[in-house]
Amino acid sequence: MQILDPQEMNEADRLAAAGGVTTLQLMRNAGAAVARVAFERFPDHSRIDVLCGPGNNGGDGFVAARLLRQSGCDVRVWQNAPARPGSDADQVAREWDGDVGTLAEFQPDVRALVIDALYGAGLSRALAGDDLAAIQRIRQNGCRVLAVDLPSGVSGATGAVLGYALKADCTVTFFRKKPGHLLYPGRELCGALVLADIGISDAVLHLIKPGLWENGPALWQPHLPKPNATAHKYRRGHVAVLSGGATSSGAARLAAEAAARAGAGAVTVLSPPAALLPNAAHLTATMLRRVEDAAAARTFIGERKVASVVCGPGFGTGDWHGSMVASLLRVNETALVLDADAITLLARDPGLLQDRPTEAAPSIVLTPHEGEFGRLFPDLAADTALSKVDRARLAARRAQAVVILKGPDTVVAASDGRAAINSNGTVWLATAGSGDVLAGIVAALIAGGMPPFGAACAAVWVHAEAGREEGFGLTAEDLPQAARRVLARLISR
Numbered sequence: 001m002q003i004l005d006p007q008e009m010n011e012a013d014r015l016a017a018a019g020g021v022t023t024l025q026l027m028r029n030a031g032a033a034v035a036r037v038a039f040e041r042f043p044d045h046s047r048i049d050v051l052c053g054p055g056n057n058g059g060d061g062f063v064a065a066r067l068l069r070q071s072g073c074d075v076r077v078w079q080n081a082p083a084r085p086g087s088d089a090d091q092v093a094r095e096w097d098g099d100v101g102t103l104a105e106f107q108p109d110v111r112a113l114v115i116d117a118l119y120g121a122g123l124s125r126a127l128a129g130d131d132l133a134a135i136q137r138i139r140q141n142g143c144r145v146l147a148v149d150l151p152s153g154v155s156g157a158t159g160a161v162l163g164y165a166l167k168a169d170c171t172v173t174f175f176r177k178k179p180g181h182l183l184y185p186g187r188e189l190c191g192a193l194v195l196a197d198i199g200i201s202d203a204v205l206h207l208i209k210p211g212l213w214e215n216g217p218a219l220w221q222p223h224l225p226k227p228n229a230t231a232h233k234y235r236r237g238h239v240a241v242l243s244g245g246a247t248s249s250g251a252a253r254l255a256a257e258a259a260a261r262a263g264a265g266a267v268t269v270l271s272p273p274a275a276l277l278p279n280a281a282h283l284t285a286t287m288l289r290r291v292e293d294a295a296a297a298r299t300f301i302g303e304r305k306v307a308s309v310v311c312g313p314g315f316g317t318g319d320w321h322g323s324m325v326a327s328l329l330r331v332n333e334t335a336l337v338l339d340a341d342a343i344t345l346l347a348r349d350p351g352l353l354q355d356r357p358t359e360a361a362p363s364i365v366l367t368p369h370e371g372e373f374g375r376l377f378p379d380l381a382a383d384t385a386l387s388k389v390d391r392a393r394l395a396a397r398r399a400q401a402v403v404i405l406k407g408p409d410t411v412v413a414a415s416d417g418r419a420a421i422n423s424n425g426t427v428w429l430a431t432a433g434s435g436d437v438l439a440g441i442v443a444a445l446i447a448g449g450m451p452p453f454g455a456a457c458a459a460v461w462v463h464a465e466a467g468r469e470e471g472f473g474l475t476a477e478d479l480p481q482a483a484r485r486v487l488a489r490l491i492s493r
């Protein structure tokens with residue numbers, strides 16, 4: 001499903017209004033959705049404190065307050081500043097027939113539900129004064145919170161906290177999710193997220209053309225490689241994985257195993273001479289090839305029609321490794337998945353990426369975690385105004401690559417601006433070797449014919465789903481088989 005940033009959401013509201021649903025009606029629908037969720041999710045709370053801000057978020061709060069009171073709840077409203085005269089929020093505030101206390105007077109009661117309608121998409125600076133004090137009191141008191149659109153203090157555009165924010169048990173948002181609902185820390189502060197229909201037609205999306213999605217099978221499932229009856233192993237895609245030295249060859253084998261389980265027809269580990277023995281001792285279905293230098297690797301890739309190469313896991317960062325990466329960047333018939341040490345090598349010599357031949361350059365997928373990203377793109381990492389989506393997008397454009405910026409809220413971005421936020425991640429994936437497996441899955445899906453952005457999105461989702469299925473105590477060795485099961489289900493659908 002597409003994700004809208006606050007500006008695009010404003011545009012959706014505007015287009016809906018132009019199409020005949022007034023902004024006042026949208027506000028009434030939004031408030032009704034909040035009241036419904038309060039009933040359904042917090043049935044034991046008959047006392048409700050609604051905190052209303054000066055903008056449309058506060059307007060939603062007034063609508064909800066009135067409906068909840070009509071339904072018999074004991075509702076009190078607290079406001080920090082009046083709505084602009086003549087605005088929609090002003091109109092619905094006038095329809096509220098109860099008292100309105102000031103936010104400074106508000107004392108949270110742990111038995112009451114707090115509906116947070118202070119600030120939503122319009123939050124523009126850090127909370128201060130009475131707002132800040134009220135939110136601190138709520139957090140200390142521990143009462144349950146239902147947030148309207150966003151917990152106040154969370155940026156809808158970035159998920160960042162502007163100074164201080166409420167932590168909600170549940171957040172109701174409207175029409176489409178915003179980046180701040182899926183990017184940390186916003187994601188955690190939202191609690192359970194409910195997406196409500198407020199009468200905006202999906203047709204507005206054809207005009208807005210958002211380039212951001214929540215990652216999921218709908219985005220790429222039809223493009224998963226499905227072998228036909230006559231496929232032979234090389235047509236199903238040949239993946240090569242570069243091995244590190246004698247004592248660090250396991251990471252490459254994990255990536256190779258993952259590539260094979262993710263459907264590659266053939267997988268070859270390209271091994272420096274020193275690591276041939278440990279590789280040979282551990283590999284069975286996966287092929288093994290000795291490569292003394294970059295020229296040997298390139299010859300193999302060309303002759304054996306290697307469709308994608310994984311380089312980086314356990315690879316090494318010496319001169320030999322640097323010349324291998326530099327050379328691979330000049331092979332134009334194979335895609336490259338560059339992870340771990342390969343990213344360190346690129347960071348040491350940024351010219352390698354920048355001086356790439358643009359014509360017929362290989363497709364590149366970079367898979368940095370935040371630390372590696374900071375080494376490769378220090379200026380982007382240091383710019384605190386950028387969201388994780390912004391950073392991944394800018395990096396992808398600069399490197400002319402697909403970037404998988406890993407973490408609990410992994411973002412995948414393409415150089416043309418498309419991006420996806422992953423939301424099925426699990427803490428169990430934070431384990432040694434997990435990234436090697438991801439790199440192998442990406443390479444297999446590209447080798448099977450998927451375009452790199454779709455392959456990266458699919459691999460990230462499948463990898464996370466595999467982690468969820470294995471759960472507590474998983475090791476990276478468990479992930480390739482689990483990923484195979486996830487992919488098998490998706491392919492047979």
Ligand SMILES: NC(=O)C1=CN([C@@H]2O[C@H](COP(=O)(O)OP(=O)(O)OC[C@H]3O[C@@H](n4cnc5c(N)ncnc54)[C@H](O)[C@@H]3O)[C@@H](O)[C@H]2O)[C@@H](O)CC1
Pocket residue numbers: 010013023026027028030053054055056057058059060118119120121122123124125126127128131148149150174198
């Ligand atoms: N635009 C529409 O048609 C709809 C908007 N909706 C609601 O409207 C919200 C957005 O409304 P607004 O754009 O009015 O924005 P908000 O209601 O989030 O806040 C805007 C107001 O807060 C002030 N402000 C921002 N940050 C502040 C801070 N830290 N301290 C003090 N004041 C601050 C601004 O100057 C402005 O007056 C959404 O989150 C959603 O809840 C819904 O009613 C659905 C329809």
Ligand SMILES: [K+]
Pocket residue numbers: 057116117118119120147148149150151152
């Ligand atoms: K809010």
